[in-house]
Amino acid sequence: MNNQSSLIEVAQVGRLVGLKGELKLHLQCDFPEQFKKGKKFKTQKGEILEVFSFNQPRGLISFVGYQTREDAAKLVNTFLLTTVENSVQECALKEGEFFWFDLIDANVVDEDRTLLGVVDEIERIATTDYLVIKTNDALVKKGFAKTFYLPYIERYIIMFDKAKKEVLSKDGLGILENS
Known part of the structure; x- marks a missing residue:
């Protein structure tokens, strides 16, 4: 994820939910399956965040190193970015679909x-x-x-x-x- 020009926004981190650092995830893509444990995303500030857990039905995400409410609060309104290349490689398109x-x-x-x-x-x-x-x-x-x-x-x-x-x-x- 070092080619800044090919970065695309895939989600925005929303409000805190609960006490264990979970945050509401607002998807800006059609591929929630990419938010799996261990997947890394770049932020608009250039930081790298690694997914600790993702609850797709509830739309909740947590990140490694941010499992407390206080730490996770620092991530509210953060944009998650990935590369075009990663999207093409990791997201399976069906016939007639496109990015x-x-x-x-x-x-x-x-x-x-x-x-x-x-x-x-x-x-x-x-x-x-x-x-x-x-x-x-x-x-x-x-x-x-x-x-x-x-x-x-x-x-x-x-x-x-x-x-x-x-x-x-x-x-x-x-x-x-x-x-």
Whole structure:
């Protein structure tokens, strides 16, 4: 985990729970299986944290050296990072699945092949993932918003072509027009 540029955020450590250093874990990925005992993650401060225990059903995690409430309190709001390479190696994708980082910088086009923009980031709100689209400059010049959210659901996303790095959208222009 020494290549800083390939680090991706996979979770944020939340509030303390109980007396044994357990913390609420807020996943920012679809692969909870990577939070196993002994797995190491880098933090936004460059520290390395090793998982002591992870209770997936309850979403609770503890780290080696932080098993007391007082020590664990120091980790609240810490971001856990891993490398793109580790994610590809450790997380098994099913047919048609891909990583969030595969979508970043992908062109977003509507059914009529209008270039709407580029995926700038992805946000998970409740149970829905939203593509944050940086709008195509030509559309911004026509008065459209500089960015807009496109829900990654069947209603709006026809497909993602990983090889072309392109998201084909249905009614994406309509969302942009109403943004």
